[in-house]
Amino acid sequence: MEYENSHTQMAPSILYWGTPVVLLSTENPDGTANLAPMSSAFWLGRRGVLGLGAGSQTARNLRRTGECVLNLPSDEQADAVDRLALTTGNPCVSAVRATRGYRYEPDKFGTARLTPLPSETVTPPRVAECPVAMEATLAAAHPVAADNDRESGKIVAFEVLVRRVWVHDEIRAADRADHVDPDAWRPLIMSFQQLYRLGPRARSSRLATIPSTSTGTASTSRSRPDLEAPGTVAPPRSGRVSRTGGTPGTGWPTRPPIRRGACQSAGDRRTSILPMLPPRIMSRNACGALGRPSANVSR
Numbered sequence: 001m002e003y004e005n006s007h008t009q010m011a012p013s014i015l016y017w018g019t020p021v022v023l024l025s026t027e028n029p030d031g032t033a034n035l036a037p038m039s040s041a042f043w044l045g046r047r048g049v050l051g052l053g054a055g056s057q058t059a060r061n062l063r064r065t066g067e068c069v070l071n072l073p074s075d076e077q078a079d080a081v082d083r084l085a086l087t088t089g090n091p092c093v094s095a096v097r098a099t100r101g102y103r104y105e106p107d108k109f110g111t112a113r114l115t116p117l118p119s120e121t122v123t124p125p126r127v128a129e130c131p132v133a134m135e136a137t138l139a140a141a142h143p144v145a146a147d148n149d150r151e152s153g154k155i156v157a158f159e160v161l162v163r164r165v166w167v168h169d170e171i172r173a174a175d176r177a178d179h180v181d182p183d184a185w186r187p188l189i190m191s192f193q194q195l196y197r198l199g200p201r202a203r204s205s206r207l208a209t210i211p212s213t214s215t216g217t218a219s220t221s222r223s224r225p226d227l228e229a230p231g232t233v234a235p236p237r238s239g240r241v242s243r244t245g246g247t248p249g250t251g252w253p254t255r256p257p258i259r260r261g262a263c264q265s266a267g268d269r270r271t272s273i274l275p276m277l278p279p280r281i282m283s284r285n286a287c288g289a290l291g292r293p294s295a296n297v298s299r
């Protein structure tokens, strides 16, 4: 066989194979805005899953306020992203981080030379220069590596619910108000700690023949599509967790109501994270299918 000896074993120091960069804006305890690059991010339905160091200022802010904006830079913002590398909004820089070159930076927007724009459903600002900005609220925090004594507690997978999406007109599809043109959208990619741009489309995809659908109450306005899912209530403009009916004393927002479709059983409360779980612990629903199809993801 041609590929029989094509692999050799290795132990990579990191497994950063290539994911989009997100500039996460959150609110610091003193009311100023923090802005931090991260890239361990992926999307499931209307949710984002963000892998963050538990000690970062962003993780602390997200836990405390339950709010963030996920700004997606294009390759044109690579310099701005790099200006934020090795900075933290946490005034207490640990010795380990200081050795790695990190420094405290209270003015992240100024340092990056990016422009804050007010958000509408959350307090942290959007980044004007980023072609995509998603206002989001915290839905859950999942421990990562809880089975490993040395790593336990150091990384958290934050699950955030996207409340409002803003895009630059240049990346909108010409024919559909609820579609982004993937040939126009040029995300900035972090791969093995280096910053990359996407090349051209490799080929037409048969996956794209499946129509994607939106289940949110999408408004007809092109400038302010409302992604609020039916049955959920957006927090007020400056709503913090404690002021918006979050679970008292926990600092966590109230879980949005779970809507059940015909194929979803009452006990199927883990569906939002099911695709992340190994098959052996996925439960079968009433239709005998594993989990349930995500609301608007065609894959």
Ligand SMILES: Cc1cc2nc3c(=O)[nH]c(=O)nc-3n(C[C@H](O)[C@H](O)[C@H](O)COP(=O)(O)O)c2cc1C
Binding pocket: 021, 034, 035, 036, 037, 038, 039, 040, 041, 051, 052, 053, 055, 056, 057, 058, 059, 081, 082, 084, 085, 086, 087, 088, 089, 090, 190
């Ligand atoms: C391109 C890039 C990608 C990064 N990706 C992540 C990531 O996915 N998760 C993470 O915890 N930190 C990531 N970092 C490091 C954070 O930016 C760093 O921890 C920073 O101190 C966070 O800022 P904060 O302490 O003000 O929140 C990344 C940094 C850069 C420059």
